[in-house]
Amino acid sequence: MKLLDARKDHYRRLAHEQGFRSRAAYKLKELNQSYRLIGPGFYVLDLGCAPGGWTQMAVKLAGNQGKVMGIDLSFVEDVTGAHIIRENIEDEHVIDEIMSYFGRKVNAVICDLSPKVSGNWSVDHAKQISLNYDCAKIMDKVLAHKGNAVFKVFDGKYSMEFKDYVKKKFARVSMTKPKASRKQSSELYHVCLGFIR
Numbered sequence: 001m002k003l004l005d006a007r008k009d010h011y012r013r014l015a016h017e018q019g020f021r022s023r024a025a026y027k028l029k030e031l032n033q034s035y036r037l038i039g040p041g042f043y044v045l046d047l048g049c050a051p052g053g054w055t056q057m058a059v060k061l062a063g064n065q066g067k068v069m070g071i072d073l074s075f076v077e078d079v080t081g082a083h084i085i086r087e088n089i090e091d092e093h094v095i096d097e098i099m100s101y102f103g104r105k106v107n108a109v110i111c112d113l114s115p116k117v118s119g120n121w122s123v124d125h126a127k128q129i130s131l132n133y134d135c136a137k138i139m140d141k142v143l144a145h146k147g148n149a150v151f152k153v154f155d156g157k158y159s160m161e162f163k164d165y166v167k168k169k170f171a172r173v174s175m176t177k178p179k180a181s182r183k184q185s186s187e188l189y190h191v192c193l194g195f196i197r
């Protein structure tokens, strides 16, 4: 077995053993270990949450005093400790649903969105980045001062432009690729700490 396959297998097995719905949960865990995006008591908004691995991990990280909401176009089985809604994040009215659930601004917005891929890389990349701008629009309205965010990015010609866009909004922005993310995938994560506006 190649090293890459072994690693993929490792996270899939771990997810199965530990009751997480996706191996992606370990990407969030790892990002949190390095950057402390989510702490106990945090209110967390998870955009593009199906099947729910990040939502499960966010519930764990935020603990009993925290509150977690997940949104996806697809149906998501209930996640204990989280509120899930089936919506399109491109529709601005979701902001009202978010604010009515939390009752105040949130401490972290976590975005792991992927469009339905067409196989045409430049189209998929452009669509994925466009979804991130939609997330940022929501984030502008719902993230508390000094809050944190993370955006999955399909790396390509618009990635740096998006990074520059979010850079103006946070005290610190780092680009990273967690070990749990397949090496051959072109996804990266922009980790954003300390929301300023």
Ligand SMILES: C[S@@+](CC[C@H](N)C(=O)[O-])C[C@H]1O[C@@H](n2cnc3c(N)ncnc32)[C@H](O)[C@@H]1O
Pocket (backbone or CB within 6 Å): 021, 022, 024, 025, 047, 048, 049, 050, 051, 052, 053, 054, 055, 071, 072, 073, 074, 087, 088, 089, 090, 112, 113, 114, 115, 116, 131
């Ligand atoms: C890679 S999956 C997320 C995996 C998730 N973080 C986990 O740990 O299980 C990406 C998700 O983005 C969702 N998505 C794509 N476009 C969306 C949109 N406009 N509104 C809501 N969700 C969307 C897809 O339905 C898909 O479930």
